[in-house]
Amino acid sequence: MPMRETDLYAPIKALLEGQGYTVKAEIGAADIVAVRGDEDPVIVELKTGFSLSLFHQAVARQAITDAVYIAVPRGTGRAFSTALAGNLALCRRLGLGLITVRLADGLAEVHCDPAPYAPRKSKPRRERLLREFARRVGDPNTGGATRRGLVTAYRQDALKCLAFLAAKDATKAAQVARATGVAKARNIMADDHYGWFHRVRTGVYAVSPKGAEAVDAYGAEIARLTVESWAPFPAEASLPAEPPPTPVASRPPLPPAGGEERPSNIARRPSSPPTTWGRGVSEADGVGVTLRVSPTPSEQMRKTTEA
Numbered sequence: 027m028p029m030r031e032t033d034l035y036a037p038i039k040a041l042l043e044g045q046g047y048t049v050k051a052e053i054g055a056a057d058i059v060a061v062r063g064d065e066d067p068v069i070v071e072l073k074t075g076f077s078l079s080l081f082h083q084a085v086a087r088q089a090i091t092d093a094v095y096i097a098v099p100r101g102t103g104r105a106f107s108t109a110l111a112g113n114l115a116l117c118r119r120l121g122l123g124l125i126t127v128r129l130a131d132g133l134a135e136v137h138c139d140p141a142p143y144a145p146r147k148s149k150p151r152r153e154r155l156l157r158e159f160a161r162r163v164g165d166p167n168t169g170g171a172t173r174r175g176l177v178t179a180y181r182q183d184a185l186k187c188l189a190f191l192a193a194k195d196a197t198k199a200a201q202v203a204r205a206t207g208v209a210k211a212r213n214i215m216a217d218d219h220y221g222w223f224h225r226v227r228t229g230v231y232a233v234s235p236k237g238a239e240a241v242d243a244y245g246a247e248i249a250r251l252t253v254e255s256w257a258p259f260p261a262e263a264s265l266p267a268e269p270p271p272t273p274v275a276s277r278p279p280l281p282p283a284g285g286e287e288r289p290s291n292i293a294r295r296p297s298s299p300p301t302t303w304g305r306g307v308s309e310a311d312g313v314g315v316t317l318r319v320s321p322t323p324s325e326q327m328r329k330t331t332e333a
Contacts, residue, residue, distance in 0.1 A: 029129070031057070031072040034097050037127045038070055041134040056087060068093040070125065075099070076113045084122050093140050095123035100135070110137070119143050163251055177247060183208045185240075187215055188222050188233060189248045192241050196232040 038058060039049045047060035047068065058070035069087045073080040073096065080096055087094045096117065100106070110126070114137055117124045124137040161179035186206040191197060199212035208214065215223040215231040222237030233241070241248065 029074050029099060031074060033129055034072045034099065034127045037132040037134040038072075038097055038125060040132070041125075041136075042068065042070075055083075056090075066091045066093050068095070070095045070097050072097050076109055081116065081120065081122075085120060088121070092121070093123070095125050095136075095140070097125040097127060097134075100126035100128045100133075114138060166247055166250070180214070181220075182247075182251060183210065184214050184220060184222060185244055185248055186251060187211050187231075188237055188240060188244075189252070191223070191231060191233045192238070196226045196230050199229050199231060202231070 035051060035058065039051075042049045042058075042060040045062070047062045049058060049060045051058055053059040056069045057072045060068040060070070062068075067090070069091055071080060071083045071087065071094070075098055080098075084094050084096050101109075114124055117138055118141070121140055121143055123140045125134055126137065127134050158179055161182075162177075163179075163182050166177035166182075183206075186208050187202050190202050190206050199215060202215070203209060203211035212229075216225070218224075218234075220236070220240065222234055222240050223231045224234040226232050
């Protein structure tokens with residue numbers, strides 16, 4: 027016997043009457059209306075399953091009251107659990123309540139009550155989204171495509187490693203990381219999620235047979251990555267040439283042995299009079315200090331005459 031909306035009425039009426047409501051069916055456009063004292067009326071819309079028209083009806087009833095519920099039969103299995111979770115989130119966003127009815131024993135269960143929607147932002151999910159956006163090179167996918175075969179930033183990094191190994195054969199992971207700019211090249215090749223790599227020995231990887239097929243399958247993407255994110259791999263990684271050393275200024279040549287001394291273009295400065303050191307007394311505080319005493323002109327003249 028096919029399921030009908032009327033099969034939901036008795037369990038929901040019993041649920042509401044147990045909370046002190048007076049319940050009547052088919053009042054105006056509403057399937058169920060419940061009233062308790064001076065409170066706002068409660069409206070319940072019935073359907074045999076989740077549908078867009080059910081939500082349209084419920085949203086239209088919100089023009090009458092904020093207390094609007096939708097009610098559906100409770101199913102079994104994973105498919106219904108997934109549908110319930112998704113539609114429960116939609117009900118909360120729309121400010122609707124949700125009731126399910128287990129027809130086998132008439133159990134009515136309230137999953138959420140009508141309430142203003144207060145979304146909670148997920149900072150980790152936001153950062154994960156922006157990180158993937160920043161890492162992805164170009165726009166390799168088409169909007170609306172299925173998840174299978176999508177080119178993610180992780181797949182692009184794996185393709186860079188694959189293209190390098192296809193051109194160079196077995197290579198150390200550290201060299202692959204330096205040449206491609208993929209910092210996690212070792213982890214990508216070791217984890218080998220796509221089956222493109224095989225380990226020749228510790229730290230050395232090469233292309234697997236499945237990887238060789240991927241080179242052909244993703245040829246266009248590899249060519250685009252080469253243009254947009256990294257230059258073609260060099261035959262041998264080499265450091266830039268160092269600039270030549272700056273020449274040191276040459277010293278003036280020494281005079282030849284036994285020959286005339288070459289004239290110097292540096293003017294000779296007159297020798298300053300010798301400075302003598304003596305013991306004196308500071309006039310400020312009478313403390314003994316060492317003073318530098320310069321010869322007087324008469325003393326300098328006397329020393330010149332004696333010489």
